[in-house]
Structure formats: C-alpha cells, structure tokens
Amino acid sequence: MSAETALGPWWPYLVLILVGFLPNEIWRVLAVVLSSGLDENSEILTWVRAVATTLLAGVVAKLLLSPGGALAAVPFAGRLGSLAAGLAGFYAVRRSVIAGVLIGEAALVAIAWWARTGAP
Amino acid sequence: MTLQSDFLAAWRGVRDALAYPAWIVGFSLFGVGSLARDAGLPAGAAVLSTCLMWAAPAQVILFAGLLSGAALPALAVAICVSSLRFLPMTMSILPLVRRPGQRWPVQVAVAHFVAVTAWVEGMRRLPSLPVPERLPYFFGFASACMGVSAVLTLAGYQLVRVLPVALAAAMLMLTPLFFTIALMASARARQDWTAIGLGFALAPVATTFAGRDFDLLALGLVGGTMAYVVGRMGRRA
Numbered sequence: 001m002s003a004e005t006a007l008g009p010w011w012p013y014l015v016l017i018l019v020g021f022l023p024n025e026i027w028r029v030l031a032v033v034l035s036s037g038l039d040e041n042s043e044i045l046t047w048v049r050a051v052a053t054t055l056l057a058g059v060v061a062k063l064l065l066s067p068g069g070a071l072a073a074v075p076f077a078g079r080l081g082s083l084a085a086g087l088a089g090f091y092a093v094r095r096s097v098i099a100g101v102l103i104g105e106a107a108l109v110a111i112a113w114w115a116r117t118g119a120p
Numbered sequence: 121m122t123l124q125s126d127f128l129a130a131w132r133g134v135r136d137a138l139a140y141p142a143w144i145v146g147f148s149l150f151g152v153g154s155l156a157r158d159a160g161l162p163a164g165a166a167v168l169s170t171c172l173m174w175a176a177p178a179q180v181i182l183f184a185g186l187l188s189g190a191a192l193p194a195l196a197v198a199i200c201v202s203s204l205r206f207l208p209m210t211m212s213i214l215p216l217v218r219r220p221g222q223r224w225p226v227q228v229a230v231a232h233f234v235a236v237t238a239w240v241e242g243m244r245r246l247p248s249l250p251v252p253e254r255l256p257y258f259f260g261f262a263s264a265c266m267g268v269s270a271v272l273t274l275a276g277y278q279l280v281r282v283l284p285v286a287l288a289a290a291m292l293m294l295t296p297l298f299f300t301i302a303l304m305a306s307a308r309a310r311q312d313w314t315a316i317g318l319g320f321a322l323a324p325v326a327t328t329f330a331g332r333d334f335d336l337l338a339l340g341l342v343g344g345t346m347a348y349v350v351g352r353m354g355r356r357a
Contacts (some may be wrong), residue, residue, distance in 0.1 A: 012162055012165040015192065016169055016213070017167060017192065018196070019182060019192050019199065021173055022196075026320040027203050027207040028234060029206060032214065045211065045212055045215060047344065049208070049243075050315050051343075051348075053303065053312055054315040054339065054344040055204075055340035055344070056236060056240075056303060057203045057315065057316045057317075057318070057320050057323075058319040058320075058336055058340065059177070059236075060199075060300050060319070061323030062323050065294040065323065066199065067292060068180065069155075069289075069292055071293055079293065086189065086297045086301055090301050095305060097301050097302055101140070101144060101298070105293065107291040107295065108288050108289060109287065111288050116286065
C-alpha cells in the first residue's frame with residue numbers, strides 16, 4: 001500500500017507541508033539566524049537590499065516576458081502597454097500607487113478585450 | 121510602550137493594508153485558488169497553502185506541478201529555489217522592526233509574514249514610523265493581507281472558470297503591475313533605481329547565462345552587487 005492510499009484524505013496536507021511549506025519557509029528562518037546583530041544601516045544590509053530589489057525587478061520582468069494562464073493570451077506589447085499606462089498613471093496622479101494600478105489594469109482589460117474580439 | 125499603543129499601531133497597519141495592498145495580493149491569490157481546484161486538492165489545502173506558504177509563485181509551482189504529475193522531490197527543489205528571494209527580503213526587514221530584547225519566536229513570526237507585498241510596503245512605510253510602533257504595525261498590516269488573501273483563495277477555488285478571460289488576465293497582471301509601481305514608489309537613492317533597471321534589463325538574458333534554475337539567483341547577485349557599487353559611488357561623490 002502506498003503512502004498516498006494509507007493517508008487517504010490527509011495526503012494533500014502532507015504534500016503541502018513537506019513539498020510546499022518546508023522548502024519555502026527555510027529561507028525565512030535562515031534569515032532570522034543570519035540577520036541577528038545586524039544594524040539596519042549597516043553596509044552589508046545595504047547590499048542585501050540591493051540584491052532583493054534586483055531579484056524582485058527580475059521576477060516582475062520574467063512574469064511579463066513569460067506569463068502563465070489567461071495573461072499569456074494578451075500579446076507581449078499589450079502587457080508592456082498596460083505597465084506603461086500604470087506607470088504614467090502613477091506619476092500623473094500625485095504618485096498614487098493605487099491610481100497607477102487601476103489605470104494599468106483598465107488598460108489591460110481594454111487591450112485583452114480588443115485582442116479577443118478580433119482587431120482589424 | 122504600552123499594550124494600548126501597540127494595539128493602535130497594529131490597527132493602523134490593518135487599516136493601511138485594507139486601503140488597497142491586501143486586495144491586490146488577495147486577488148492575485150484568487151487565481152492560485154482556482155489552480156488548486158484544477159489540481160484536485162481539497163479547499164482546505166488551497167487556503168492552508170496561502171497561510172503556510174504565503175508565496176504565490178511557489179504555490180503556482182506546487183499546484184501546476186501536481187496537476188502535471190511532476191515528481192514530488194523535484195517540485196520541492198523548484199519551490200526552494202523560487203523562494204530564495206525571501207532570504208534577502210527578510211534579512212532587510214527584520215532589523216527595521218527589531219525591539220530591544222526581542223526573542224527569536226517573535227522574529228520567526230515576523231519572517232513568516234514576509235512576502236513581496238509586506239516587504240515592498242514595509243520598506244516604504246516602516247522607516248518613517250517611530251521604532252516601537254513598527255513591529256505591531258507590521259503584524260497588523262501583514263495579517264490583514266494574509267486574511268484577505270485566504271478568503272480570496274477560497275473564492276477563487278469556488279468560482280473557478282466563471283471569470284471572463286479579460287478579467288482573469290487582469291488578475292494575473294496585478295502582481296507585475298503592483299510590484300513595479302510599488303518598487304518605484306519606494307525607490308529613494310541611486311542604488312534603488314539602478315537595481316530596478318538592472319533587474320529588468322538582465323532578466324531576458326539571465327536564463328541564457330545561468331540556466332533555468334539559477335537565473336534569478338545569478339541576476340540578483342550580479343545586478344544587486346552592481347547596483348550597490350553604483351549607489352556607493354553616488355554616496356561618496
């Protein structure tokens with residue numbers, strides 16, 4: 001009998017803990033160990049912050065370049081256009097994050113709808 | 121610092137989260153909920169994945185992997201690599217909320233709540249708060265984000281496939297759109313702008329040079345170090 005059948009309804013939860021939760025959480029716990037005694041203005045943390053910011057910008061760029069699910073149906077130029085509209089909205093409306101997000105989203109819905117209904 | 125002032129700071133955190141950040145991360149997890157249902161998981165596991173993992177990209181890897189029948193050890197490795205970003209993020213936020221004599225269980229709890237939304241917004245809002253208010257504010261902010269996200273994960277699980285494609289695409293666009301704007305809103309020094317620029321510029325070529333598994337790690341280390349050097353030159357000049 002395999003572990004899957006032995007555990008029955010608990011199997012998905014065991015997978016979630018062992019495959020999903022633990023490999024993910026290890027970095028957060030390791031950060032607690034490594035950051036003990038570090039001052040918020042120390043040079044090493046300034047560098048760590050630069051690495052984190054670059055990583056995050058890279059994650060965003062990858063999401064735009066090769067998106068999953070329904071977003072893949074919107075052409076790359078459309079995804080880029082939505083981001084440009086969002087940034088323009090952010091700067092136009094007194095640097096408001098939510099205004100930028102809403103304007104970018106509106107642009108994306110318009111582009112997705114236009115792309116689906118058969119552009120000329 | 122009293123219990124009452126802690127409560128007030130936590131409440132301000134909840135309020136600021138509910139103003140919009142909680143909804144943005146929540147709606148991006150809506151899609152994760154639908155994916156969990158496609159993968160044949162129970163609703164409880166979908167909601168629990170949001171509370172325990174608190175990392176939309178890793179949750180997508182898990183559920184999409186289960187759906188395609190990937191080997192579990194391979195999935196665990198892929199998730200581990202994808203969540204590496206939490207190391208520098210958590211390391212940079214912990215010193216901001218540290219109080220004298222803080223015990224490690226509190227720090228592990230703070231670390232658990234670190235994800236992109238809480239990090240970006242925390243780096244933007246925490247430095248301007250008085251030090252004693254930062255910890256309760258962060259807990260209030262992050263737990264409100266997680267609570268809203270748990271509810272919306274369940275909603276996504278239940279409402280799968282009734283959403284028009286344009287709206288589904290819009291929910292998936294929330295993450296890149298919000299992260300980019302929030303990064304720009306919190307950028308202060310030359311180092312931040314260089315890091316954002318390099319992250320975008322290096323992403324298309326990183327996979328070619330470092331391979332699929334380690335491209336983000338390489339991008340973060342190379343680009344981040346370059347941004348640090350540029351920022352340091354700026355500070356000296």
